[in-house]
Amino acid sequence: MKIVVRLLFVFNFLLINSQSKRIVYEYSYTNDSTKLDQKKSEILYLDLHGKESYFYNSKFNYVDSLKQQKNIENYKLLTLIREYYSSNSYKELLVRNNNAVSSLYYKNDTDYYKIDLPKNSKWKILPEKIKYNGYNLQKAYAVINDRHWNVWFSNEVPINNGPFIFQDLPGLVFIAEDKNKSQIFKLVGIRTLENDHSKSALLKSTERSKSITMEQFSKMLVDQEEKYLNMVSNRSTSTPSEYFDSLGNSISEQEYMLMQRKSRQDVLKRNNNKLINDFKNK
Known part of the structure; x- marks a missing residue:
């Protein structure tokens, strides 16, 4: 800009x-x-x-x-x-x-x-x-x-x-x-x-x-990140028993969950310098 x-x-x-x-x-x-x-x-x-x-x-x-x-x-x-x-x-x-x-x-x-x-x-x-x-x-x-x-x-x-x-x-x-x-x-x-x-x-x-207090706010920010990490998006197919990775390979439900969490961890890493994050340590 x-x-x-x-x-x-x-x-x-x-x-x-x-x-x-x-x-x-x-x-x-x-x-x-x-x-x-x-x-x-x-x-x-x-x-x-x-x-x-x-x-x-x-x-x-x-x-x-x-x-x-x-x-x-x-x-x-x-x-x-x-x-x-x-x-x-x-x-x-x-x-x-x-x-x-x-x-x-x-x-x-x-x-x-x-x-x-x-x-x-x-x-x-x-x-x-x-x-x-x-x-x-x-x-x-x-x-x-x-x-x-x-x-x-x-x-x-x-x-x-x-x-x-x-x-x-x-x-x-x-x-x-x-x-x-x-x-x-x-x-x-x-x-x-x-x-x-x-x-x-x-x-x-x-x-x-x-x-809310500063302590409550700090905890809220930490809890929000944890909730985001543990939230799993919709399955990659409409069939409950089938899961696929980004290349279309069939994977287990556990592997799919881990893949989702890793993806969200990467998002948080790319946002590790946001100003609002500074309040997490209060």
């Missing part, structure tokens, strides 16, 4: 203007830690409404909007939803209220869950500085969820916020990247939100959430 960087704006209006703002980040990532050269990109929004902020995928409300469409054929709806989930990695919603508690909203196959995140107060501000589109940025470092992060923030923009869970620094986070640069957030634009209905749509999603 090629994105034109547009930073021709002045941040002073963030301080003197009470209008809501949308800070746009490009999120570049690879879900496979063994393929660092094969990155994908998505556009993520950090919406600022006074002291409240919402961080989410630009297509966050896409699935809900699809479901509300009338006269859409069921198979087409399912196809579009599958395409969305397969093509977008960041699907969560992060809400921060009054510059205090951050809440992660996570959706599995059936339900929304709300998890309150602990504040990260372990930033180490470093002396390195760079220029970025006319702004002076300073480097900070932290280990969050066992991942090593370098971020670049600007105290010229005294907003202690940023993408994902990067908050509580003395300035807005412009760039964040992990040690291997397999996960990168980069500020690419900003706009005023006029007559924007995204906040009400986001809040509507949070109304359906169930509150």
Whole structure:
């Protein structure tokens, strides 16, 4: 995805203007830690409404909007939803209220869950500085969820916020990247939100959430992987006693089960670097 960087704006209006703002980040990532050269990109929004902020995928409300469409054929709806989930990695919603508690909203196959995140107060501000589109940025470092992060923030923009869970620094986070640069957030634009209905749509999603602890969330992620591994797809033939491998050779039921599990293990290996996986170790 090629994105034109547009930073021709002045941040002073963030301080003197009470209008809501949308800070746009490009999120570049690879879900496979063994393929660092094969990155994908998505556009993520950090919406600022006074002291409240919402961080989410630009297509966050896409699935809900699809479901509300009338006269859409069921198979087409399912196809579009599958395409969305397969093509977008960041699907969560992060809400921060009054510059205090951050809440992660996570959706599995059936339900929304709300998890309150602990504040990260372990930033180490470093002396390195760079220029970025006319702004002076300073480097900070932290280990969050066992991942090593370098971020670049600007105290010229005294907003202690940023993408994902990067908050509580003395300035807005412009760039964040992990040690291997397999996960990168980069500020690419900003706009005023006029007559924007995204906040009400986001809040509507949070109304359906169930509150769980971080420990419960971590266990849920682990259990989901185990359930996925043990789930066996439909038999390769309509005859219960017959099973075939990918080459069409007849195999036993036990061999078929093992083949299915190995296939799913390979899928998980290809997704071993997803950000949401970082919460499994909490």
